[in-house]
Every structure is written in structure tokens, then in C-alpha cells.
Amino acid sequence: MATAMTTTMPRQSRSFNASKPPTSALPALPTSLNTKPSINTLRRTSLLPTNSPGRSLSGSFGRPSSIISPTSPIEPKRAVSISTSSFPQPPKGGNRVASLPPPSPSAFPKNTSGFPSSPLASPTRKSNRDSILTPMAASTKNPLSSRVSRDSMRDSGVGFLNSPSAGPGDFPSSPTRSRSSSAQDSYSTDPTTVDMSGGFDLDAPRGRTEERDGGDEKEMKGNVIVSVRVRPDGPEEQMSQEWVVDGRYSQVGYRGKDGGTFEYDNVFTPSSNNAQVYESCAKRLVRRVMEGYHGTVFAYGMTGTGKTFSMQGTTASPGVIPLAVTDIFSYIRETPHREFLLRVSYLEIYNERIHDLLASQPGATGFVPLDQQTKGEEIKLREDPKRGVYATPLKEEIVQSPTQLLKVIARGDLCRKVSSTQFNSRSSRSHAVVQIVVESRDRVAGQNSGSLAENRRGGMNGGVRVSTLSLIDLAGSERAAESKERRTEGAHINKSLLTLGSIIARLAKDAEKAKDDGSHLPYRDSKLTRLLQPALAGNSLISILCTVSVPLATASGAAHLTNIGETMNTLKFAARAKNNIRSHAKKGDDAINGADPASRALLERYRAEIAELRRELEAQRKKDEVDTAREFAKELAIEHSLMEERDQERHSEQLLEMQLARTALKERIEHLNRLIICSKSSGVNSPRSSMIALPAGGHLSMLSMRSSAPLNMVRHSSSSSLNTSEQDEMENGEFGEDGNATMSAQIRSLQADLGDKNRYIATLERRLLQARRSSQPRTAFDRSPHRMTVSGGEQVVAEGRVELLLKEKDDEIAELRARLDDKERMVSALRSAARKRDVADVVVRRSSCISEEGSPVGKRGSSRSSKGLLLGTMEEEVGEEREDLF
Numbered sequence: 041m042a043t044a045m046t047t048t049m050p051r052q053s054r055s056f057n058a059s060k061p062p063t064s065a066l067p068a069l070p071t072s073l074n075t076k077p078s079i080n081t082l083r084r085t086s087l088l089p090t091n092s093p094g095r096s097l098s099g100s101f102g103r104p105s106s107i108i109s110p111t112s113p114i115e116p117k118r119a120v121s122i123s124t125s126s127f128p129q130p131p132k133g134g135n136r137v138a139s140l141p142p143p144s145p146s147a148f149p150k151n152t153s154g155f156p157s158s159p160l161a162s163p164t165r166k167s168n169r170d171s172i173l174t175p176m177a178a179s180t181k182n183p184l185s186s187r188v189s190r191d192s193m194r195d196s197g198v199g200f201l202n203s204p205s206a207g208p209g210d211f212p213s214s215p216t217r218s219r220s221s222s223a224q225d226s227y228s229t230d231p232t233t234v235d236m237s238g239g240f241d242l243d244a245p246r247g248r249t250e251e252r253d254g255g256d257e258k259e260m261k262g263n264v265i266v267s268v269r270v271r272p273d274g275p276e277e278q279m280s281q282e283w284v285v286d287g288r289y290s291q292v293g294y295r296g297k298d299g300g301t302f303e304y305d306n307v308f309t310p311s312s313n314n315a316q317v318y319e320s321c322a323k324r325l326v327r328r329v330m331e332g333y334h335g336t337v338f339a340y341g342m343t344g345t346g347k348t349f350s351m352q353g354t355t356a357s358p359g360v361i362p363l364a365v366t367d368i369f370s371y372i373r374e375t376p377h378r379e380f381l382l383r384v385s386y387l388e389i390y391n392e393r394i395h396d397l398l399a400s401q402p403g404a405t406g407f408v409p410l411d412q413q414t415k416g417e418e419i420k421l422r423e424d425p426k427r428g429v430y431a432t433p434l435k436e437e438i439v440q441s442p443t444q445l446l447k448v449i450a451r452g453d454l455c456r457k458v459s460s461t462q463f464n465s466r467s468s469r470s471h472a473v474v475q476i477v478v479e480s481r482d483r484v485a486g487q488n489s490g491s492l493a494e495n496r497r498g499g500m501n502g503g504v505r506v507s508t509l510s511l512i513d514l515a516g517s518e519r520a521a522e523s524k525e526r527r528t529e530g531a532h533i534n535k536s537l538l539t540l541g542s543i544i545a546r547l548a549k550d551a552e553k554a555k556d557d558g559s560h561l562p563y564r565d566s567k568l569t570r571l572l573q574p575a576l577a578g579n580s581l582i583s584i585l586c587t588v589s590v591p592l593a594t595a596s597g598a599a600h601l602t603n604i605g606e607t608m609n610t611l612k613f614a615a616r617a618k619n620n621i622r623s624h625a626k627k628g629d630d631a632i633n634g635a636d637p638a639s640r641a642l643l644e645r646y647r648a649e650i651a652e653l654r655r656e657l658e659a660q661r662k663k664d665e666v667d668t669a670r671e672f673a674k675e676l677a678i679e680h681s682l683m684e685e686r687d688q689e690r691h692s693e694q695l696l697e698m699q700l701a702r703t704a705l706k707e708r709i710e711h712l713n714r715l716i717i718c719s720k721s722s723g724v725n726s727p728r729s730s731m732i733a734l735p736a737g738g739h740l741s742m743l744s745m746r747s748s749a750p751l752n753m754v755r756h757s758s759s760s761s762l763n764t765s766e767q768d769e770m771e772n773g774e775f776g777e778d779g780n781a782t783m784s785a786q787i788r789s790l791q792a793d794l795g796d797k798n799r800y801i802a803t804l805e806r807r808l809l810q811a812r813r814s815s816q817p818r819t820a821f822d823r824s825p826h827r828m829t830v831s832g833g834e835q836v837v838a839e840g841r842v843e844l845l846l847k848e849k850d851d852e853i854a855e856l857r858a859r860l861d862d863k864e865r866m867v868s869a870l871r872s873a874a875r876k877r878d879v880a881d882v883v884v885r886r887s888s889c890i891s892e893e894g895s896p897v898g899k900r901g902s903s904r905s906s907k908g909l910l911l912g913t914m915e916e917e918v919g920e921e922r923e924d925l926f
């Protein structure tokens with residue numbers, strides 16, 4: 041199976057067609073041989089009661105008697121090359137364990153193993169386990185050891201994989217602190233690595249000094265978990281009786297030719313489900329990765345044996361990858377004092393080329409036939425002292441939720457090379473590597489409530505911890521292929537798997553040579569081993585899941601032999617891996633702030649970037665505030681100046697109006713004063729005051745022509761209002777002998793009056809012009825968008841006022857012009873009157889001279905009468921002209 045998650049297209053079980061035997065070489069066998077466990081053990085095993093009512097004892101094929109039959113003792117024909125230390129003898133003592141009833145969870149004290157349990161371990165499960173282990177620990181060969189031997193568990197008759205609590209298809213919900221962490225139960229397989237019950241229990245305190253070295257060795261082995269999963273290859277009843285699969289003792293045995301019995305950390309029977317596999321193989325490792333260790337889980341096995349099924353699973357039974365993803369986020373939820381950044385990459389090694397599955401374009405329909413798949417950019421492997429071996433350039437996606445992470449992986453799955461093989465209609469033709477990089481650091485440095493040691497380990501200096509979880513679904517080995525393409529693929533696959541096998545085989549030897557750095561091992565012979573180098577070299581916790589398929593009883597001939605050979609090879613590979621790989625995985629050092637930017641963790645870089653952006657934002661905000669304040673002040677100033685301008689304009693208008701009014705008043709006063717002068721000078725109190733009198737000297741007593749006031753008004757004006765300038769004029773001889781103003785004085789006065797009027801009109805015109813000029817920009821300004829705050833009504837009123845003012849001024853100017861015309865007419869009338877008077881005076885003077893020469897008396901009388909007559913005529917004329925004027 042090879043497509044994403046196999047959730048959409050679950051496949052049916054299918055039979056092997058092993059008609060063609062394997063052609064390529066098998067991985068090298070380990071050197072030492074041993075036969076373990078004894079058949080007696082297997083016999084005992086078969087008699088053990090199951091914990092699950094109704095389930096078969098072996099839990100494997102439903103017919104335990106057919107598998108491990110007490111009446112048909114199994115005698116392995118050949119010992120398998122597993123060392124004694126690795127696969128210790130099963131406990132002696134017959135069926136003492138078989139008779140043990142399932143223990144009560146409360147019967148024993150908790151956690152007597154002496155190791156701190158995982159913080160996420162279920163108290164219930166833990167208690168259950170410990171309650172079983174405690175009495176058995178007392179019966180172990182090494183009573184000093186506080187650690188619990190796997191034999192104890194075995195004797196207890198409790199095998200996790202057969203636990204009734206986890207039936208097929210169970211899907212554990214998101215793990216929580218209170219959830220079962222029974223995975224650790226399954227890790228215990230080897231009595232020599234007695235701490236295996238706490239596989240990956242890296243924080244356990246060391247034992248006594250003399251035990252330390254041995255303890256380290258055990259710990260390194262404990263960091264490697266090897267499990268075998270047997271897939272159903274048909275109805276369980278039809279399974280070959282030559283095979284023994286015992287989940288509780290974690291054993292797989294073959295009683296046929298070249299057979300043997302193998303023991304691992306976990307053996308999953310065909311009835312085991314994916315949840316159980318995850319719990320035992322990967323759960324704890326995933327947790328350790330979250331704590332800062334590198335972890336690698338890979339599935340190894342022949343094509344069609346269930347590697348992809350175990351890693352990806354189905355909707356009903358999610359595999360290691362989705363369950364790990366769920367656990368990762370559960371851990372994050374449960375660790376509020378730390379912040380995390382997850383990035384995921386997904387690559388495949390196909391025909392010794394690395395492809396970035398996240399950079400590739402999957403087909404729209406999901407499954408993409410091999411020949412239609414586009415190849416992404418080839419990825420190269422590089423080595424860095426700090427990062428180890430890594431692929432580049434590789435797309436990494438930052439993910440924030442399980443759904444997002446699973447979607448990214450599913451997208452990559454769609455791009456995987458998948459095709460039909462002899463044993464698998466949708467066989468993965470590539471090694472697929474999902475890498476989840478976990479970066480974490482304390483949210484607030486120095487505020488962890490944990491112990492000092494924990495704080496130190498947890499990086500309380502605020503640095504970033506980086507760890508990687510690699511989840512690898514290897515391509516299945518295929519011994520025979522029909523098409524050339526399949527053969528090419530198969531050759532590459534087999535070569536890389538063989539390299540992997542041979543490296544693992546040589547690891548033990550190298551480990552014996554102290555301080556061997558493993559640099560001479562052929563890691564570079566394949567991309568797969570090169571990529572796995574850091575893990576195989578011991579920098580990572582490792583969990584290897586080997587999948588095998590046990591043939592049916594009816595199987596025979598070449599297919600049967602092929603299948604047996606493949607299964608045995610896988611079992612041997614698993615055994616070697618368990619024996620040889622030493623992991624000295626250490627929690628990654630926290631990257632200290634301020635490290636080389638290029639090598640800094642993304643979380644650190646992001647944090648730095650966020651801090652930088654925050655600083656920029658703050659600076660920008662401050663600048664914005666200052667700018668806004670400045671802008672506001674500017675606007676205020678503009679507003680203010682506009683208001684001032686408007687006030688000034690209004691003020692100047694008011695001033696103008698006042699000036700005009702004052703000028704008009706002054707004019708009026710002057711005019712009235714002149715009138716008063718005239719009435720006084722015409723002799724208001726004289727008997728002739730009731731008439732317009734001509735002065736005795738013949739001068740016309742004139743009213744001031746600067747007024748249009750009615751004559752009677754003038755006559756009743758008070759003399760007290762005479763102004764000083766006119767008094768001066770009188771005193772300076774501007775007036776005639778009869779006190780009347782001389783004609784020339786009146787003309788001068790009128791001219792002065794005229795000059796005043798002209799100046800006044802000029803002033804008015806100038807003001808009018810100014811008012812027009814200032815009203816235009818103001819109107820434009822009022823209409824500008826900037827001034828939209830002024831309401832339309834105000835604007836109309838303002839415009840109306842200006843119009844009114846202008847009209848008033850225009851009217852005033854017109855009236856003044858009319859008055860000016862009147863004055864001019866008056867002046868010309870007075871001038872003509874003055875001329876006539878002069879003429880009359882001359883005539884009168886001449887006639888009086890003549891009459892004085894003839895008869896002085898009679899002549900004087902007649903001249904007087906003619907003079908009076910002439911004067912009367914003249915006065916009449918002047919009166920007429922006056923009437924014309926007024």
C-alpha cells in the first residue's frame with residue numbers, strides 16, 4: 041500500500057504469489073548461533089490463559105493448538121544467530137505464570153522499577169503494570185536490581201498486545217495526561233536490559249557505580265526498539281502450523297527447515313491493530329522527541345507485508361504517522377510553559393534519487409500512475425557537523441494543527457511512486473521519509489516549576505531545543521519482477537536495503553572496537569543509509585517495525601519457499617538490528633540566543649523577527665502618532681488662520697461699514713454745520729430772515745450747496761452749531777459786508793464738498809473692489825473639500841450676505857453719484873447766478889453814475905428805483921434758479 045493514509049482506498053488482503061523465488065542476495069547472517077527459546081517455553085506459552093475471554097491463547101490465529109501444540113513439540117532445526125545476551129532464556133519454572141490470575145490493579149504499589157515514569161504515563165496503566173511487576177521483581181535472579189526483568193512480565197501472563205482493552209480497530213483518542221501509556225509495557229523484552237519496560241526512559245537515574253557501564257550499554261540498547269508485526273495472509277485457521285507467533289512473549293518461531301525462534305521487543309500478531317502497534321513502538325519515542333531527542337521510526341519488510349498499512353493506516357485504524365501527529369499536538373497542549381514550532385518535510389528516495397514530495401505536483405485525482413508523475417527537483421544530501429546529514433533543498437512547511445500536518449503528509453503521499461507489483465497492487469516503490477522538526481523553548485525563562493535538573497535539561501536559558509522525528513516507510517524488497525521498470529526499481533530498493541542490512545550487521549563489530557566513529561561503514565553506498573546515518577550511528581532513538589507475512593498452511597512450492605525465505609530474512613534483520621544498534625541519543629542542546637543566524641533554529645529566527653517587527657511596529661506607531669499630532673496641529677493652525685482670516689475680513693468689513701457710517705455722519709454734520717453757517721450768515725435774527733436775502737452789498741446770501749436739506753430746515757438751524765473753520769472763514773473776510781458768504785467762498789466750499797464726495801466715492805469703490813477680491817477666494821475656499829465641515833446653509837448665508845453687501849454698496853455709490861451730479865448742477869447754477877449778479881452790479885453802478893451826473897436827487901431816485909428793479913429782476917432769476925436746484 042502506498043497512497044496517502046490509505047484512508048480512501050483500503051485494500052483487501054491478498055494472497056502471495058510466490059511462484060518466483062527471490063533472486064537477489066539475502067542480508068548477511070549474524071555470526072553467532074543460538075537456539076532460543078526452547079520448545080518447552082513455546083509449549084508453556086501455548087498453555088497460558090489469555091487475558092481476553094474468548095480469544096485464543098496465542099492470540100494469533102484463533103487456533104493455538106495448531107500453532108503451538110503441546111502434542112507436537114517444535115524443535116528448531118537450526119539455531120538463529122541471536123546472541124544469548126540478546127535473547128535470554130525464558131524463565132524457568134514451568135507454568136507458574138500461567139496459573140496466575142490477572143492481577144488486581146490495586147494489589148501492588150506503584151512504580152517499583154525505580155525509574156521515573158513518563159509524565160504522560162497513565163496512572164492506571166502504570167499501576168497495573170507495577171502491580172504485576174513488583175512480586176516478580178523479587179523473584180528475578182538479580183534482586184539488587186530495582187529494574188524489572190522482562191521475564192517478570194512474561195511470567196505475569198499479561199501481554200499488552202493481547203490485552204482485551206485494545207481490540208482491533210480501536211482508535212485511541214488524542215492522548216492526554218490521564219491516558220494510558222501502556223507502550224512502555226511492550227518495550228520490555230530482554231532481561232539483560234531490564235529497564236526495557238521503560239524503553240526510551242532516558243531520564244532514569246543511574247544505578248550503582250559498578251553497574252554504570254553495564255547500565256549504559258543497556259540504556260543504549262534500550263534506546264532501540266525492534267518489533268515484528270505479522271500480517272494476516274488469509275483466514276487465521278488456515279495459517280501454517282510451522283509458524284509460531286506469540287505476542288505475549290514477543291516471539292516468532294519457525295519450525296521448518298532452517299527455522300528458529302526469534303524474540304523482539306514486541307511481536308504483533310495478526311489480530312493486533314495499528315493503535316497497539318503505535319502504543320508499543322512509537323508512542324514513547326514520540327514523546328521523547330517532543331522532549332528534545334531525535335527519534336526515528338521505520339518500517340522494514342517484504343513488499344505487501346503491511347509497512348504502509350502500519351505507518352499510515354486507514355480511517356478506521358490510523359497508523360503510526362497519524363497517531364504520532366495526534367500525540368505531538370497533545371504534548372504541545374499539555375506543555376503550556378513551552379512554545380513550539382513544527383515544520384515538516386517529506387521526501388522519497390526513488391531509484392536512488394531524492395524527490396521532494398511537498399514540492400511535487402500531485403495529480404488531480406489523487407493516485408498518480410508512475411509514468412504520469414512529475415519529478416520534482418532532485419535533492420542532494422549534505423553533511424554538517426551540527427545538523428548531521430540532511431537533504432537540501434527541501435521544502436519545509438510550518439504546521440500549526442494536526443489536521444494541517446496530516447494534510448501536508450497526505451499531499452506528499454499523493455506524489456509517492458506507487459505501482460503494482462507481484463505482491464502488492466499499489467506497492468510503494470520508494471522509501472518515504474516524513475521528517476517533523478520540533479523546535480521548542482520555554483515561554484518565560486526561569487519560571488519553570490520543574491526540578492533543577494529538569495530545568496537545566498529543559499533549557500531554562502531561553503534557548504531553542506531542536507529535535508527531529510523521522511517516520512520512514514521503506515519500499516518493500518521484491519525478489520522477482522516482470523517489467524523492466526519494476527526490476528530497476530527492485531534493484532535500487534534491494535541494494536539500499538542490503539546496504540542497510542550490512543551496515544546494521546557491522547555495527548556490532550564496530551561497537552566492540554571502542555571509539556569507532558563508524559566512518560568506514562558504507563553509509564554512502566545508498567541514499568537511504570546515508571540519510572539514516574545519524575540514527576544508525578546512535579544519535580537518535582530508534583524504533584524498527586519489521587513486517588512479515590506468514591503463509592497459509594495450503595501454501596506450497598516455490599511461492600511458499602519464497603515467502604519463508606523473505607520472512608526469515610526480515611526476522612534476522614530485525615534480530616540483528618536489535619542486537620547491534622547502539623543508540624546514545626542525547627537531548628539536543630538548546631541553541632543559545634545570538635548564535636550564528638544561519639544555523640539558528642527557525643523558532644529563534646522567528647522570535648527574533650517578531651521582536652524586530654514589534655520594534656518596527658512600535659517605532660512606526662510612535663512616528664504615526666507624532667505625524668498625526670503634527671498633522672492635527674497643522675490642520676488646527678490652518679483652521680485657526682482661516683478663522684482668523686475670516687474674523688479679520690468680517691472685522692474689516694465691519695470697520696469699513698463703521699467708517700462709511702462715520703463718514704456719512706461726518707458728512708451730515710458738516711453739511712448741517714454749513715447750513716447753520718449759511719442761516720446765520722443770512723441773518724437768522726434779522727427782519728429779512730424770513731426770506732432769502734441778498735446782502736446789502738448786493739451779494740447773494742447762499743445756502744450751502746453741500747446739502748440737499750429743505751430751505752426751511754436750513755433757516756431754523758441753530759447758529760450755535762457753527763464750526764470753527766467757517767467762523768475762521770468769516771473772520772478772514774470770506775463773507776460779505778452783510779455777513780453773507782461771498783460767492784467765491786461758497787464756490788470754494790462747494791468744490792471742497794465735491795472733493796470730499798469724490799474721495800468718499802473713491803474710497804467706497806476701493807473697498808468694494810477689495811470686498812469683491814476677498815470674497816472670491818473665500819468662496820472658492822469654502823467650496824474646497826478641505827472646508828467641507830462648513831455646512832451648506834452657512835455657506836449660502838455667507839454668500840447672500842456678500843451679495844447684499846455688494847448691492848448695498850452699489851446702491852450707495854449710485855446714490856452718491858446722483859448727489860454728485862446734483863452738486864455739479866448746483867455749482868454751475870451758482871456760477872451763472874454769480875455772473876449775472878456781477879453783470880447786474882456793473883449795470884447798477886453805471887446807471888447810478890449817469891443819474892448822479894444829470895439830476896442828483898431826481899436821478900438818484902430814479903436810479904434807485906431802476907437799480908431796485910434790476911435787483912428785483914435779478915433776485916427773481918436767482919430765486920428761479922434756486923427753485924430749479926432744490
Ligand SMILES: Nc1ncnc2c1ncn2[C@@H]1O[C@H](COP(=O)(O)OP(=O)(O)OP(=O)(O)O)[C@@H](O)[C@H]1O
Nearest residue numbers: 041051271343344345346347348349464467468516
Ligand atoms: N495487519 C494488516 N491487517 C489488515 N490488512 C493488512 C495488514 N497489513 C497489510 N494489510 C493489507 O495488505 C495490503 C498490502 O499492505 P501494504 O501496502 O501496507 O504493504 P507494504 O509492505 O507497504 O507493501 P509495499 O512495500 O509493496 O509498499 C494492503 O491492502 C493492506 O491493507
